[in-house]
Amino acid sequence: MSPLADDPARFVEDALEGFVDLYRDQVRLVPGGVVRAVPAPRSQVAVVVGGGSGHYPAFCGVVGPGLAHGAVVGNVFTSPSTADAVSVGAAAAGDAGVLMITGNYAGDVMNFTLARDELRRRGVDAHFLVVTDDVASAPADEVDKRRGIAGDLVVFKAAGAAAAEGASLDEVVAAAEHANARTRTLGVAFDGCTLPGADAPLFTVPDGVFGLGVGIHGEPGIGEVPACTASELAGLLVDRLLQERPEGAGPRVAVLLNGLGRTKYEELFVLWRAVRARLDAAGLEVVQPDVGELVTSLDMAGCSLTLVWLDEDLERWWTAPAQTPAYRKGALPAASDAAGAGDAGRDAAVDDAWPTAPSVDDAGPRV
Incomplete structure (x- = not known):
């Protein structure tokens, strides 16, 4: 069925207004997306994530201490514009520069690359990186062609944690690249999704099969496998990901079992039980797994x-505290939320109405 909406053409704007009203102590609207309501210190590198809507908690739900400083929000399954990315990037950036991260999709790559270049012209030290964790979308020798899916969260987390440690922009970029290089994901669909206002899903999965290798934009997958039990599915997913274990990787792994929007948490718990048994049998040591709707x-x-082969740095970043509207881990120091409260012009109240994004030429300074 079609998602609940008043006017499907305003689905994203209406959803963002509701989201920011609920979490106004944590996020605020800016043209093109959201930033932290209480900014980080200006000396901290800003991490800005983004992409189309329809992926919550990605991307606006992971804005907060220990994770992203801002999120650029496009229409459903549509890349944000260059103007939107410039606007949010400028709003989030302090004096240490900004790293923008998206999945590896043509529209995102084009618009965020242009936004990076525009920010640099404005004197902001900006860098752009794409996530490439989806093992189904290209072979191992063509990693640069792979999509970014649930592994987005791992890369966002590493970058945000490194930034919170006070790392330089080059060091935050290196942290994100390292997380991306150690992260692998494989997805499976039981049924397709429906766009707001549509009267039919983007695709359907025939009875008796699962769609293997699905993306997060309504792609039906690269193939089909016979429908199976949770234990059989766990074996399929784990065994395929283990084939891409990075050279020299140790036994400690972070794990994300991600629901794509309609799968019940109880079903994920059943599958997790089987996944955990398979990982244990492979001699892997699981570190702070996450199970739920993440991307x-x-x-x-x-x-x-998603499997992430950890080393000392990645484990530290993975287990570091984070507090956002949709994702929490550990406990932040009491003073951290207020660290940047004195930055003039960065703690304005939430706008009452959805703002119109400026063009690239007239996007204003960071707020």
Whole structure:
């Protein structure tokens, strides 16, 4: 069925207004997306994430201490504009520069590359990086062609944690690149998703099969496998990801079992039980696993499994505290939320109405 909406053409704007009203102590609207309501110190590198809507908690739900400083929000399954990325990037950036991260999709790559260049012209030290964790979308020798799916969260987390440690822009970029290089994901769909206002799903999965290798924009996957039990699915997902274990990787792994929007948490718990047994049998040591809806695809029925081969740095960044509207880990020091409260012009109240993004030429300074 089509998602609940008043006017499907305003689905994203209406959703963002509701989201920011609920979490106005944590985020505020700026043209093109959201930034932290209480900014980080100006000396901290800003991490700005983004992409189309329909993936909540990605991307606006992970803005907060220990994770992103801002999120650029496009229409459903549509890249944000260059102007939007410039606006949010400028709003989030302090004096240490900004790293912008998206999945590896043509529209995102084009618009965020242009935004990076525009920010540099304005004197902001900006860098852009894409996530490439989806093992189904290209072979191992063509990693640069792979999509970014649930592994987005891992890369965002590493970059945000490194920034919170006071790392330089080059060091934050290196942290994100290292996380991306150690992260692999494979997804499976049980049924397709439906766009707001549409009367039919983007695709359907035939009875008796699962769609294997699905993306997060309503793609039906690269193939089909016979429908199976949770234990059999766990074996399929784990065994495929283990084939891409990075050279020299140790036994400690972070794991994300991600629901794509319509799969019940109880179903994910059943699958996790089987995944954990498979990982244990492979001699892997699981570190702070996450199970739930992390990077979704509207109301798609299905899930994805992500493995991250940890080293000392990645484990520290993965387990570091974070507090956002949709994702929390550990406990932040009491003073951290107020660290940047004295930055003039960065703690304005939430706008009452959805702002119109400026063009690239007239996008204003950071707020």
